[in-house]
Amino acid sequence: IDDEHRAEEIYRDIIRLAPDHLPSLNNLAYLTHKKAEIKSARQLYEKILEIDPGHVSADFMRAALSGETRTHSPDSYIEEVFDEFAGHYEQSLTAKLGYDLPSSLYDFYAQHLPDHKPEHVLDLGCGTGLVGEKFSTLCRSMTGVDISGNMLEAAHHKNLYNSLHKAEIIDYLDKCPGASYGLVISADVLPYLGSLEELFKKVLSVLADGGHFLFSVEDHPDDVLNPVLQQSGRFAHSKKYVRKVTGQAGWQMIAMTTLDLRKERNDWIQGSIYLMCPHPVS
Ligand SMILES: C[S@@+](CC[C@H](N)C(=O)[O-])C[C@H]1O[C@@H](n2cnc3c(N)ncnc32)[C@H](O)[C@@H]1O
Incomplete structure (x- = not known):
């Protein structure tokens, strides 16, 4: 201070x-x-x-x-913020702000899909690799994608990812060759994306048979049917909005829970984690 x-x-x-x-x-x-x-x-x-x-x-x-009202964060803004943040990201988030979402996601996944060992895992918005620290022992390969070169550099030094890509998430999913991931994870990234329609459609296309999507959002307490840009510069998503867009894209919810994500000043930010699979085609 x-x-x-x-x-x-x-x-x-x-x-x-x-x-x-x-x-x-x-x-x-x-x-x-x-x-x-x-x-x-x-x-x-x-x-x-x-x-x-x-x-x-x-x-x-x-x-x-x-x-x-905005629907997306500008890519250059996200890249600038996280390039700047990368050097002290883990110290700030885990030590000072109580961030432990990767552990919560891991426990949630293990609780609902015990014995599942996805072969290939895709970490969208991998940052410095905190998700890799939890999930890499569960699978044969981990792929990380992030828009910030400095965050990726930190992830690279952990030697947990088989490949790391500097790309915007939707662009990466567009160019992703075929459906191969048994698990796609996105931890504390959707608050930076805004509208989620594209994301939920594109993640479906990279999922292997029997695959899952595990992600978090910052909650909006009301039943708003669009992403809400908050004063923090991050978007909040209501449960109703997540249900609507995932349903339209063809996802089925396996489980959802609400939790404290991390502190902002002295208050906890409320969020939810969701585990989804493709809706069976009848
Ligand atoms: C709060 S950090 C979370 C990092 C990591 N998942 C974790 O749990 O520690 C959000 C990350 O998402 C990345 N990100 C946000 N929007 C993105 C986008 N549209 N394309 C690629 N990366 C993005 C940021 O660069 C940042 O590294």
Whole structure:
């Protein structure tokens, strides 16, 4: 916190001397947003957009702070955020924010499908490889996909994945050769995707016979039938929306549970994990 306070002072000093200095404005907006000073953060994002109307991440964050509707996060924004985050991702998430979703997914899978040992597992949005740490001993091969080169670099050093691909998830699924995965996992990634219609259709096409999809979402408490962009810049998905889009794409739910995902400031973020299989064709 001291470092962030000091950083904030430095950015303010720079902006006093050079009011249009975009990196300082952007960093100050991020720190202000992190402290939940919503009005000031929004004004800073607006200032950035006055100077550079094409600034993708400022436009997205301004929308998030203004309650605007969006259907997707911009790819360049996600890549930038996680490239920046990669060096301290595990320390921040697991040590400070209580993130243990990969273990919860593993226990949930083992509870509902005991003795299942998928041959090939696809980890969509693999990040630094925390899912690989849990699932790699269960299968013969693990493939990881992520848009952030720095997150993938950390995953690479763990030596758990047989192949790692730097790609946007939907693009990767589009180019994926054939149906071969016995299990597709996506841990804490759908909140960054927004609309899930495409995802659920495409994952079906890469699944081997008898395969499953195991994923998490951040819950939206109401019965809204669309993804909701939150002030955090992540999307929340209601149970009703997940049921609707998975049903339309041809999925059948095996099990679902609700849990605390991780802390944000002092509160736990509520989420759900789902285990699904293709609906049997009658
Ligand atoms: C919160 S991290 C979760 C990482 C990992 N699954 C875990 O449980 O630790 C979200 C990851 O999803 C990736 N990601 C988000 N949207 C993506 C997209 N559209 N295509 C590829 N990767 C994406 C990010 O780069 C990031 O590494």
